[in-house]
Amino acid sequence: MAETVTLSGKTVPGLLASLDPLLREWLPRQRWFAGKGRPVTGFSLVAATELLPAESRLGLYHLLVRARQGPGPGDCYQLLIGVREALPPRLAPALIGHVAQGPLTGRTVFDALYDARPAEVLLEALRTEARVGVLRCERDPGQEIRPGLVPRRLTGEQSNSSVVFGDTFILKLLRRVVPGVNPDLELPLALAREGCPRVPPPTAWLRADLGESHGGDGQDEDGSYVLGVLQPYLQGAADGWELALRELAKGEDFTAEARALGRATAEVHGALARALPTATLGHGQTGHMVEGMTERLDAAAQAVPALRPYAPALRTAFTALADLAAEGRTWTAQRVHGDLHLGQCLRTSSGEWTLIDFEGEPARPLAERRMPQPTVRDVAGMLRSFDYAAHSADPPDPGWAHACRAAYCSGYAEAAGADPRADPVLLRAYETDKAVYEVVYEARHRPDWLPVPLSAIHRLAAPDLP
Numbered sequence: 203m204a205e206t207v208t209l210s211g212k213t214v215p216g217l218l219a220s221l222d223p224l225l226r227e228w229l230p231r232q233r234w235f236a237g238k239g240r241p242v243t244g245f246s247l248v249a250a251t252e253l254l255p256a257e258s259r260l261g262l263y264h265l266l267v268r269a270r271q272g273p274g275p276g277d278c279y280q281l282l283i284g285v286r287e288a289l290p291p292r293l294a295p296a297l298i299g300h301v302a303q304g305p306l307t308g309r310t311v312f313d314a315l316y317d318a319r320p321a322e323v324l325l326e327a328l329r330t331e332a333r334v335g336v337l338r339c340e341r342d343p344g345q346e347i348r349p350g351l352v353p354r355r356l357t358g359e360q361s362n363s364s365v366v367f368g369d370t371f372i373l374k375l376l377r378r379v380v381p382g383v384n385p386d387l388e389l390p391l392a393l394a395r396e397g398c399p400r401v402p403p404p405t406a407w408l409r410a411d412l413g414e415s416h417g418g419d420g421q422d423e424d425g426s427y428v429l430g431v432l433q434p435y436l437q438g439a440a441d442g443w444e445l446a447l448r449e450l451a452k453g454e455d456f457t458a459e460a461r462a463l464g465r466a467t468a469e470v471h472g473a474l475a476r477a478l479p480t481a482t483l484g485h486g487q488t489g490h491m492v493e494g495m496t497e498r499l500d501a502a503a504q505a506v507p508a509l510r511p512y513a514p515a516l517r518t519a520f521t522a523l524a525d526l527a528a529e530g531r532t533w534t535a536q537r538v539h540g541d542l543h544l545g546q547c548l549r550t551s552s553g554e555w556t557l558i559d560f561e562g563e564p565a566r567p568l569a570e571r572r573m574p575q576p577t578v579r580d581v582a583g584m585l586r587s588f589d590y591a592a593h594s595a596d597p598p599d600p601g602w603a604h605a606c607r608a609a610y611c612s613g614y615a616e617a618a619g620a621d622p623r624a625d626p627v628l629l630r631a632y633e634t635d636k637a638v639y640e641v642v643y644e645a646r647h648r649p650d651w652l653p654v655p656l657s658a659i660h661r662l663a664a665p666d667l668p
């Protein structure tokens with residue numbers, strides 16, 4: 203049984219003075235730091251909540267800080283800062299630094315998510331729907347959370363940070379946060395209401411309620427931030443990326459799984475279309491969409507020189523779509539996953555495919571991520587992912603990707619009643635847009651992987667070559 207704890211909720215004057223020089227060094231080194239490549243020039247505090255006072259053996263602070271990087275207010279990050287006299291060796295990888303100034307002088311601060319006690323404190327707060335400082339915990343009254351579940355931090359490369367509790371729940375704490383409705387909570391809640399079994403239903407969630415606008419990136423700005431979501435942990439589930447690589451290494455066929463994944467995607471799309479508003483994209487909206495794709499391509503070509511020679515040919519994928527719209531073609535749009543790839547698909551121990559991580563592409567503005575879009579966008583993401591897997595194999599196996607891509611589209615068509623391949627212009631535009639995104643993503647986060655999306659760019663730029 204978890205030890206009960208009273209969360210302090212105090213604010214701490216001067217806290218940032220203690221942390222600033224250490225965070226400047228530490229923050230840019232984190233996998234989830236979104237502003238890679240530009241130095242952090244300073245911080246401003248959006249909110250600080252003391253959970254456990256620093257005078258106790260373990261101090262714990264919840265922080266929302268903006269990291270300035272050049273002009274503009276900078277991105278806002280969620281940090282859970284632990285404070286101890288000294289770190290035990292098991293917490294060495296969590297070290298942020300030794301404080302030399304301000305109220306925490308002489309103490310050691312660390313990323314508290316590496317430690318069990320802070321994670322227990324968070325779970326207990328969610329379980330009891332605690333309200334402390336600006337933090338608000340809410341939960342689904344229909345799901346039980348047993349007290350005292352043992353936490354374990356996930357160690358994989360992530361855009362956010364996750365903790366598993368007793369193999370029963372997983373808590374994802376968002377790292378770069380923006381005010382407004384977050385699709386990572388909004389869509390799973392809507393799907394749960396719709397009774398869709400393909401997505402784990404949110405059990406509890408954490409928000410910061412700042413009451414007034416604090417500068418965000420879109421129309422949804424309302425001073426309320428979604429900070430984390432607790433959901434059932436699918437014990438024994440395997441992620442699609444690892445499964446695909448395993449089958450590739452063995453030279454095994456993956457088309458049955460690809461087909462099942464296509465069906466699962468179509469079912470989730472069906473439920474989203476029932477749960478949330480849809481739209482028709484006419485000439486104007488399609489033009490806007492094409493403009494966005496073209497702008498992203500231009501920005502990507504600026505940022506990644508290897509993309510430049512392909513830009514004119516890639517642009518034709520977008521102009522072809524604009525031409526169809528000019529002839530009067532329209533498309534149905536609805537809420538979609540927004541960043542679907544094999545790593546977002548979990549195959550449960552009973553063999554069912556489940557989709558996770560509805561945050562959308564983290565780098566895009568929230569308002570854009572929440573806009574209705576053609577479902578082909580997710581299909582394109584998955585098609586790209588089969589290609590990624592095949593090109594990560596040694597030697598690359600384009601035939602494997604080709605077979606999986608076809609099987610995925612067939613599975614999708616079976617469940618949706620419409621085959622994404624029936625609209626090749628739309629599909630090519632979205633696949634191109636996704637490959638361009640991936641080029642930028644890899645250049646920024648994993649330069650060694652850049653050849654993978656670039657090989658697709660090469661093919662997409664010359665679609666008629668064999």
Ligand SMILES: Nc1ncnc2c1ncn2[C@@H]1O[C@H](COP(=O)(O)OP(=O)(O)O)[C@@H](O)[C@H]1O
Nearest residue numbers: 360361362363364372402434435436441558559
């Ligand atoms: N409900 C779940 N059950 C089991 N594992 C999960 C679940 N949700 C997420 N995971 C694991 O956690 C990892 C990170 O989750 P994800 O939502 O993709 O976070 P991020 O946005 O940080 O990438 C996933 O790749 C998956 O392995």
Ligand SMILES: O=P(O)(O)O[C@H]1O[C@H](CO)[C@@H](O[C@H]2O[C@H](CO)[C@@H](O)[C@H](O)[C@H]2O)[C@H](O)[C@H]1O
Nearest residue numbers: 360361443541543544545563586587590640643
């Ligand atoms: O899962 P995230 O929300 O963090 O998504 C980001 O990271 C992904 C990589 O971890 C990245 O996906 C790309 O690499 C995958 C293999 O690692 C591949 O399956 C995907 O098809 C490819 O796009 C994703 O784009 C990015 O947003």
